[in-house]
Amino acid sequence: MDSKTMINRRTAIGAALVAASPLLFPGRVRAQGTDDKCTDDTFVVLLKGLYQPVVHGPNLGLSAVDLSDGSYSTTKIYPVIGTPGAKNPNKAIGDFYVQFEGDLCAYDIPRGAFAMRFTGNDFVFVPDGAGGRYLLGTFELEVIEGTRKFRSLVGGHNHMEDKLHFLASGDVDEYCFCFISGP
Numbered sequence: 001m002d003s004k005t006m007i008n009r010r011t012a013i014g015a016a017l018v019a020a021s022p023l024l025f026p027g028r029v030r031a032q033g034t035d036d037k038c039t040d041d042t043f044v045v046l047l048k049g050l051y052q053p054v055v056h057g058p059n060l061g062l063s064a065v066d067l068s069d070g071s072y073s074t075t076k077i078y079p080v081i082g083t084p085g086a087k088n089p090n091k092a093i094g095d096f097y098v099q100f101e102g103d104l105c106a107y108d109i110p111r112g113a114f115a116m117r118f119t120g121n122d123f124v125f126v127p128d129g130a131g132g133r134y135l136l137g138t139f140e141l142e143v144i145e146g147t148r149k150f151r152s153l154v155g156g157h158n159h160m161e162d163k164l165h166f167l168a169s170g171d172v173d174e175y176c177f178c179f180i181s182g183p
Helices: 003-024 148-153
Strands: 042-053 072-081 094-099 104-109 112-127 133-146 157-166 172-181
Touching: 072 104, 072 172, 112 148, 133 148
Parallel strands: none
Antiparallel strands: 042 072, 042 172, 072 094, 094 104, 104 112, 112 133, 133 157, 157 172
C-alpha cells in the first residue's frame, strides 16, 4: 500500500471518528477550528508501529509508572482529532508505554504526560494466516495521574479500539485508536 492510500485511509477514518465523536463522548461537544488546543479534555490518538522493549525509560514526572523497571514496551503516538500540539497526522508526536504483563500504561505527548490503568476489556484472537494472530477488541482505562496540561484528565477515561498483531516472528505491531476524555 502506498503512502497516498495510507493518507486517504487515515483521512477517512478521521472523518468517521469526527462524525462519531458525540456518540463516543456523550455530553461533550467540541468546537471545530484550526487551533491545536485540547477542548474539554477530549481527543483521539492513534498508537501505531512495532513495540520495542524499554530498557532505560524517561522520567515523565509520573509516580504511578516506573518506565525503567523492565516491564514496559513502547510504540509511537500519532494525532487524530484534537490532539494537543499536533499539526501533521503523518508525524509521530510522542511515545506510548505499556506493560504487556501488568495493568499500567503511559502517554508522553506535547504539553505533558499521563498514566492510565486498564479496567476492562472485550477482545478475541484471530489467526493472521501467517503463523501469528490478531487481538481484536476494546479496552477501557482510567486516567490515574497527569502532568502539566493533563492534570485535568485524572479520573477521566480512555476507550481503546485495538487491532494488535502478534507476528510469527515474535514482534508485536500496534494499530489502536484511543478516545481519551476527562472526568
